[in-house]
Amino acid sequence: MSELTTIMSELVTMTSIDKSFPGVHALKTARFDLRAGEVHALMGENGAGKSTLMKILAGVYRLDRGEVRVSGKPVNIQTPRQAQELGITIIHQELSLMRHLTAAQNIFIGREPRKMRGLLVDEKMLNARTSEIFASMHLKLDPRAPVDSLTIAKQQMVEIAKALSLKSRVLIMDEPTAALNELEINELFAIIARLKASGVGVVYISHKMDEIKRIADRVTVMRDGEYVNTVPADTTPIDAIISMMVGRILGNEQVSIPDLSAAPMALEVKGLRRGKAIRGVSFGVRKGEILGLAGLMGAGRTEVARAIFGADPLDAGEILVDGKPVRIGAPKDAVQAGIGYLSEDRKHFGLITAMDVRNNVAMASLERFAGRAGVLNEDGMRDAARRFIHQLAIKTPSDQQETRLLSGGNQQKVVIAKWLLRECPILIFDEPTRGIDVGAKAEIYKLLNALASQGRAIIVISSELPEVLRLSHRIAVMCEGRLTGVLPGGASQEDFMRLATQRPSAVSEAA
């Protein structure tokens, strides 16, 4: 592409963007540009300022200083509506659809075609125009389907369709694949490719390196609110991008797998069943072992974890702790038996974000700190919290900092501290590094290994395959609610995919 056409097709240019929030200087002379028909990945650790920068472009936040140009003309975007009129749409990580309305009603909300002199909504026209948009996206979806009957992936498609109906030229996607499975990701990427071909500029925020390699044309890296560099996606090695993000080079240490055949079983499950989600799952974890529980999205991994923990009731199955059967009807029974569960959704299920570090660390052991008449021993709680802040290197100004103000990695450490204080010998980690930046991830891996080497039994669920393969001593693979096989640590992605896509019929054919 010649220099001239590059300049001509410049859709958005943001220069010297500065933005402060109370107590935080979020962006310092940040910049970004986007061309028509490209996918431009925006990367950086959490807190690097990616989302803030894009929210300024989308009119969610206002900039303090700096310049934004759209198609070469300086603009002053004050509200999301103004951004929309300029053809800029953001698809947030948490989708913002109205669950009880249909796909078509969502897409045309506030802009419904009217009939009877504008008194009534023309539902027929509404659905017809939605069908047209879906057809242009090669998407098979009923415009009349209520949004809450659709999968997350389909809901995302509805958001994209909405952006198209607004004639958006700039589409910002914030971690769009976080909740999608492999097939859905392929579908999304196909649609992004078609958007690209039609001249739309896509800003793609993601932590996943392999995705960037697959779809991005250019990558811009930010760190601590500042612009670091913009590089072509195809010729830049992943390691180079990572070191730009963290500002140093990360070691890629391979975990050695200990021989645990003599170690006693800490947890065994036999014939777990729950509706269609879990259809007969049996496995065991030894003391000191990290067992990966892997599978594609929707394979039933989280369901198994929640069922073992008593968060959801089981239809059938047996759970043994230290060889003895235990009855688990509620999380309190699981905790009693020494099982701790770290949910994939820290903010909703793991932490009480409005409370401070001290109380969150103590939350599962509060009875221990209650004296006569239930009066809490605050000194004891403080000392325990401080011990773990030190031990796990939790970055927080004090043990009285509200946990909502901590970064993802440090929030995760607070949840880990909660279960360590409860002295749980069995820990189930569901997506322990989701939404955690690269530097903190390495730290969490190290921590998991340390916990295992102290003799705890650990189950790790992760949809980031390299993570499971690198971390686990053994990997139990699930597909459609069944356990399809157990791989040794260090197995290849191919081995995994073979088991993860092994439909029951295929199993019987192979036999």
Added chain:
Amino acid sequence: MNLVAEVDRQRILDRVKSSGAYHRLLAFSGLLVLMIGFSLASPNFLQTANVINILQATSVNGVLAVAATIVIISGGIDLSVGTLMTFCSVMAGVFLTYWGLPIFVGVPLAIVVGTCCGTVTGLLIAKLKIPPFIATLGMMLIYRGMSLAICAAKPIYFNSTPGFTDISTGTIVGAVIPEIPVPNGVLILFLVSMLVAFVLGRTILGRFIFAMGSNEEALRLSGVNSDQWKIAVYSLAGAVCGVAGILIASRINSAQPSIGQGYELDAIAAVVIGGTSLSGGRGTMLGTMIGALIISVVANGLRILSVPQEWQIVVTGTIIIVAVYTDILRHRATV
């Protein structure tokens, strides 16, 4: 330039704003402004007799607001506090007047009734998963109906129980220091609110009340038997309603089965004016006390200025909206 100090100052300011302290300060200044305004408008307002009047009028609503605060911080709502109070006062009438039990047995028994009623509400909400709004709406009607049925819709008088009226209108403080004849009802309000403030701030139940109101599922997934603690929340609120029942019965020397409805809204109003979030997880006893005082001061002040009662109600409504709006402004400022 001193960037670090600036950041620190901002952070402290944010902390003050996002803790309830800022709102309580606003509410307290509001209370002061009201009192100064009324005392300028009428010399009678700050007379000792009138101040004691205001405090006495706050005692019943204040104690009910304490009950409402407990439930609201836990993320629930209790519409039944008013009629449960009435039911407890009727039961006190049954114990003392009908059965002739001595005062030191009948009064605690009435509070036990309140506690048990709260436990029932708690069971409905925690075990049967009935939303608090519905469960307590139902209980509100049940208490009202039962109160009327038990005493055949006629008041029960406590003439056969000497000393009963002293519980509310006597003055232990006045006996010691004659210059400040604070009625016992106000003393009881003070003690109850201090006790509940202690429970909220320093005990395991209090900690779970805040945790429940912030994120109940996270609490359950911490292995805490949140159902059991939720039942405790409503039981405690029920006990406090029982105290309110005794206070009101003692003040009017009778159990009036037809009153009580509407008191829950005054109690919730006091809670809201005091800066407790209706979505749970946030709130203080001090705020609720200020809120309850604001309501009484407005009612009393306007009455002294001969403003008709219907307009007093309009003013109270306006105060609720203004109080909540300042809360919203505060949150907008910290985003």
